[in-house]
Amino acid sequence: MARTITSDEFEALYRAVAPELFGYIRRRGSADAEDLVAEVFTTAWRRRSELPAGLLRRAWLFGTARRLLLAAGRRAQHDQEAVVHLATHPTEQATEDEAAEQVVVAALGRLSPDDRELIQLVEWDRLTPAEIAVALGIRPGTARVRLHRARQALASDPQMQALVRRSSASRPALA
Known part of the structure; x- marks a missing residue:
């Protein structure tokens, strides 16, 4: 069973990994990198007792960022499809x-x-x-x-x- 990390350990994790996550998210074209990084660390804080040990925490954070980017992309695609549908198929x-x-x-x-x-x-x-x-x-x-x-x-x-x-x-x- 994983040990819950302390707030000091969490802060150190943030300081070490957040700049890399910003770069990762920005390289993928997301305009709201700050929001996504905040959401990654919010998720990590809520699940801090489930975080893997040591170096795997960094990978876990990148995996979380990836899933959030994919979800944001799906939402944006869905929104765009809805706009196009409304523009081209008004109901009778x-x-x-x-x-x-x-x-x-x-x-x-x-x-x-x-x-x-x-x-x-x-x-x-x-x-x-x-x-x-x-x-x-x-x-x-x-x-x-x-x-x-x-x-x-x-x-x-x-x-x-x-x-x-x-x-x-x-x-x-x-x-």
């Missing part, structure tokens, strides 16, 4: 609102991840550009410029333009 019984929502979701899916996050932070989470700057660790002016560019990218999407044209054509004219 969809109401106008549902169809419009599908167009917006598909248009968001075609934005870069950074632009999509900015739009979502403003429109879904109701953050101001100043709050976005703090959340993303950038200057307020930079946040405003990036948000402006993200909005332009969304507005230039052909399906979004068609949606806006249909929407404005169906509104009654002001007297």
Whole structure:
């Protein structure tokens, strides 16, 4: 039976292996390496009584990182497939609102991840550009410029333009 490692041993393990895990995850193209490394060590802390001894701990951590990367890749692939499916297969019984929502979701899916996050932070989470700057660790002016560019990218999407044209054509004219 394995011995539970102490918090000092765990800290030493983190200091020794975390930089290598960051490199491993970043080399595989993951933008959220910090989150994944944190999740690896959270899992290790929860299962610290099950960790293998000595040098095998490092391998165990890399195995955990690999499984988390694969799971993140599957989630991203599933999300992308859902966006593509919604964009190319709207349901026949969809109401106008549902169809419009599908167009917006598909248009968001075609934005870069950074632009999509900015739009979502403003429109879904109701953050101001100043709050976005703090959340993303950038200057307020930079946040405003990036948000402006993200909005332009969304507005230039052909399906979004068609949606806006249909929407404005169906509104009654002001007297």
